[in-house]
Amino acid sequence: MSESIVIGRRRFTCLAPGLIRMEFAPDGIFEERRSIVAYEKQNPKAFKSVRKDQDELILDTGKCTLISRQNDKAFFRSNLEIQWEQDELLQYWRPGDRDHLNLGGTVRSLDMFNRTGQIKGVHIADMDSPDAKANMWLSWIWCEDDPPFYQKKHGDDAHKKYLKGDMHAMARHTPEKLLAGLRNHTHDQHMYAPGILSRSGYFFLNDSLSAVMDAEDFPVERNRPGYQDWYFFCYGDDYKAGLADLILLSGKAPLPSKNTLGFIFSRWPAYDEAEAKELVSRFASEEIPISTLVLDMEWHKKGWCNWDWDPKMYPDPKAFFKWCHKRGIEVTLNVHPLHIRDNDSHFAKFTAERKAQKRIEPYKESEHELKRIKVDICDKADAEAFMQICHDDIVKQGLDYWWVDGTHGQINGSSDQLVTNKIYFENVKTPKKRGMLLSRYGGIGSHRYGAFFTGDTYSEWEVLATECEFNIRAGMAGMNYISHDIGGFSRSSAPLTDPDLYMRWLEFGVFNPVLRLHSAPGCGSRQPWDYGEANLKIARKWLQTRLQLSPYLYAAAREHYENGTPIIRGLFLEHPKDNASYRFDEFYFGASMLVAPLLIPGPFRQVYLPAGSWYEYATNRQIEGGKEFTVQASLGEIPVYVKAGGILPMQAELRPSPTGHVQSLLLKIYPGANASAILYEDDGKTPAYERGEYCKTLYELKGKGRQLILNGKKPEGKLLGKTRKLTVELAKGTPPVSISLNGHRLSASKYDWDKEKHLLKIELGELQASQSFRLEIEDSK
Numbered sequence: 001m002s003e004s005i006v007i008g009r010r011r012f013t014c015l016a017p018g019l020i021r022m023e024f025a026p027d028g029i030f031e032e033r034r035s036i037v038a039y040e041k042q043n044p045k046a047f048k049s050v051r052k053d054q055d056e057l058i059l060d061t062g063k064c065t066l067i068s069r070q071n072d073k074a075f076f077r078s079n080l081e082i083q084w085e086q087d088e089l090l091q092y093w094r095p096g097d098r099d100h101l102n103l104g105g106t107v108r109s110l111d112m113f114n115r116t117g118q119i120k121g122v123h124i125a126d127m128d129s130p131d132a133k134a135n136m137w138l139s140w141i142w143c144e145d146d147p148p149f150y151q152k153k154h155g156d157d158a159h160k161k162y163l164k165g166d167m168h169a170m171a172r173h174t175p176e177k178l179l180a181g182l183r184n185h186t187h188d189q190h191m192y193a194p195g196i197l198s199r200s201g202y203f204f205l206n207d208s209l210s211a212v213m214d215a216e217d218f219p220v221e222r223n224r225p226g227y228q229d230w231y232f233f234c235y236g237d238d239y240k241a242g243l244a245d246l247i248l249l250s251g252k253a254p255l256p257s258k259n260t261l262g263f264i265f266s267r268w269p270a271y272d273e274a275e276a277k278e279l280v281s282r283f284a285s286e287e288i289p290i291s292t293l294v295l296d297m298e299w300h301k302k303g304w305c306n307w308d309w310d311p312k313m314y315p316d317p318k319a320f321f322k323w324c325h326k327r328g329i330e331v332t333l334n335v336h337p338l339h340i341r342d343n344d345s346h347f348a349k350f351t352a353e354r355k356a357q358k359r360i361e362p363y364k365e366s367e368h369e370l371k372r373i374k375v376d377i378c379d380k381a382d383a384e385a386f387m388q389i390c391h392d393d394i395v396k397q398g399l400d401y402w403w404v405d406g407t408h409g410q411i412n413g414s415s416d417q418l419v420t421n422k423i424y425f426e427n428v429k430t431p432k433k434r435g436m437l438l439s440r441y442g443g444i445g446s447h448r449y450g451a452f453f454t455g456d457t458y459s460e461w462e463v464l465a466t467e468c469e470f471n472i473r474a475g476m477a478g479m480n481y482i483s484h485d486i487g488g489f490s491r492s493s494a495p496l497t498d499p500d501l502y503m504r505w506l507e508f509g510v511f512n513p514v515l516r517l518h519s520a521p522g523c524g525s526r527q528p529w530d531y532g533e534a535n536l537k538i539a540r541k542w543l544q545t546r547l548q549l550s551p552y553l554y555a556a557a558r559e560h561y562e563n564g565t566p567i568i569r570g571l572f573l574e575h576p577k578d579n580a581s582y583r584f585d586e587f588y589f590g591a592s593m594l595v596a597p598l599l600i601p602g603p604f605r606q607v608y609l610p611a612g613s614w615y616e617y618a619t620n621r622q623i624e625g626g627k628e629f630t631v632q633a634s635l636g637e638i639p640v641y642v643k644a645g646g647i648l649p650m651q652a653e654l655r656p657s658p659t660g661h662v663q664s665l666l667l668k669i670y671p672g673a674n675a676s677a678i679l680y681e682d683d684g685k686t687p688a689y690e691r692g693e694y695c696k697t698l699y700e701l702k703g704k705g706r707q708l709i710l711n712g713k714k715p716e717g718k719l720l721g722k723t724r725k726l727t728v729e730l731a732k733g734t735p736p737v738s739i740s741l742n743g744h745r746l747s748a749s750k751y752d753w754d755k756e757k758h759l760l761k762i763e764l765g766e767l768q769a770s771q772s773f774r775l776e777i778e779d780s781k
Helices: 147-154 158-163 167-173 180-188 239-250 273-285 317-326 347-353 380-390 392-397 416-428 461-475 499-510 533-548 550-563 687-691
Strands: 005-007 010-016 019-024 049-053 056-060 065-068 080-086 089-093 202-206 228-234 263-265 292-295 330-335 339-341 361-365 368-374 401-404 437-439 451-453 515-517 587-589 593-595 604-609 613-616 622-624 627-632 640-643 646-651 664-670 675-681 695-704 707-712 723-731 738-741 751-754 759-768 773-778
Touching: 005 056, 010 056, 010 065, 010 239, 019 239, 080 228, 089 202, 228 239, 239 550, 263 533, 273 292, 273 317, 317 330, 317 392, 339 347, 339 361, 347 368, 347 380, 380 392, 380 416, 392 416, 401 416, 416 437, 461 499, 461 587, 499 515, 499 533, 533 550, 533 646, 550 646, 550 675, 640 646, 640 664, 646 675, 646 695, 707 723, 759 773
Parallel strands: 263 292, 263 515, 292 330, 330 401, 401 437, 437 451, 664 723
Antiparallel strands: 005 010, 010 019, 019 228, 049 056, 056 065, 065 080, 080 089, 202 228, 339 368, 361 368, 587 593, 593 640, 604 627, 613 622, 613 640, 646 664, 675 695, 695 707, 707 773, 723 759, 738 773, 751 759
16 A cells, blocks of 8 residues: 555555544554455555654644554554544544444344334444444344353253343333343343444444455455554544445445336245236236335245245246246345255255265254254355355346345354355346345445345334334445335234335335335235225325336435435435434435325324425425424325425336336426436446446526526436437426527427416427437516
């Protein structure tokens, strides 16, 4: 690292004005390998200034100043200091400082979360890496703690006594049923792990123990006792800069396929081939096209950890994949990569390949006495054999990606889930297909590997409210593609989820980056037609709205890829100096839309709009922000607002584009401020965008006296289509005097103003996609 500063046994590297790497090597040999957290190749920048003053080394990045003393010794509170200015005050950080103002990150899972659970804020951010092992499950300690530990200490049936069931309810209502240690643990876990962003203006990341990448890009244990490898993020209240530095350090979140951002349907137990085809046809007949079909574990033979297709369910998997792909539908399969059983056809080959006869152990499932071999996914040879023997043939048959539901590997200092996610994501990626995965969170760096499945939650209002906060917090750990079980996974007290709750959850899900419905056996349908004709009509409206918003959503996904800004963002991300914006019951959806979902029973809720002018999405009526007010939203309505100056690129057609080109473009315009927006297009399927094969079209909105001007710039990049039909809808309370396109006045037949809807609709017809245009709208006043 040519720009790094080495002094004594310390090395300092400026990666950005707000990101410094600090290393202490007891043996004087510095770590050049990338870690699974600090994964991106590092390109050091020159410090703005470097000074020595007796024993002190003073480094200025332009954003903060680092002072190092006793440079042959390990970092300690007395010999390392970082200073920066924030809100006209000089701020300090020294090793050992604890940050009480961290805005939170995320946890591994919400499995078994229900109304008795309360997530009480954020753990204090200190010198430990934020949940490096990603072991914070909140509710399901069985998944976190090793059952043999409790069996050895408390008897063979300890796991049945102490680790099963609803940990939240037991801790709160029947604490005597829990061991004291578990009782305290359960209460302690009711907090979010720290994220990158803090009102203190900084974040400290301890990467000293993280696994590092070998020559073949596989994570291995670091084994550097006494080595200190630290990163300091300094951003003040420029939160977006902090998130941009995260992807600079840890890597970008690859774009998912456009199908991932569509409508995903899942159910357990899974459907057989005939049922799956019938389901797809029914959704199509209801004008609600499915983009992805999830097959839960019944695609394979009975039991967890089976790798053979069940021929009764899917007699010809390759033909089934082909049938789905012909209809533009992707398919993902649920797997549990824990072991291979001896009644699986892959058992003998894996045993021979790994010379693993001594690893065979007894295994009982229901009443069946079996044998198995546990797979250590963090062991390179195990992982390679496991994927090649048990997975590759299914990918060749046509699988789009895996849904990883649990893992168990052995690696010190890092999360086995993060290792698993990397392996499974890369297993399906080819030069012609994007990598993708649905899995649990594995700690900082998980954003590189697909979507975050939050686990099996209860169908309760309190869970819905938690998921809204959860999305906002997760974005501050770099996690963008959050996938909840919309409608909730299970409910013990009723066979069918409360219809009002189902519809509110669906409305919320429409404004999630990943929209996936799912449910457990006997816990109610998630098919909208099972809730009556009126609710089916509501579901159809919002699911079609989701499809129309896909260009806007895809542009927001591209923004996240480029700079780390999440699709769902807390209001404070855009308004850091507004104290009222630090709330977690409403959020920005992309750059222009604000969503305030109904999270409790009833039609009323409080909404806060930051200062400035806003429009109601449903009515196009303009309102002023900077205040909180009560809104009433009946079932089928959700308070959604667009800030003045917002431009929403949408598609007019109610079917996905097979090429990625938006043939019928609808631009929804909300005047009141000068602004711009991007229409982003690529093929939606392959990694070609990483090679620059994409198209960006910029639209700029400007007000000039009595004129409103919309400029469509000449596209940059690779066009995917020659022409596009363009419609402009403008939120407008008064009729226009005249409208001109490229200097030519439009006839009155080309536009229509609706007084009741506060809407001016302009049909511009078929335009050359490669050409710019200028639309001028003139008012009388």
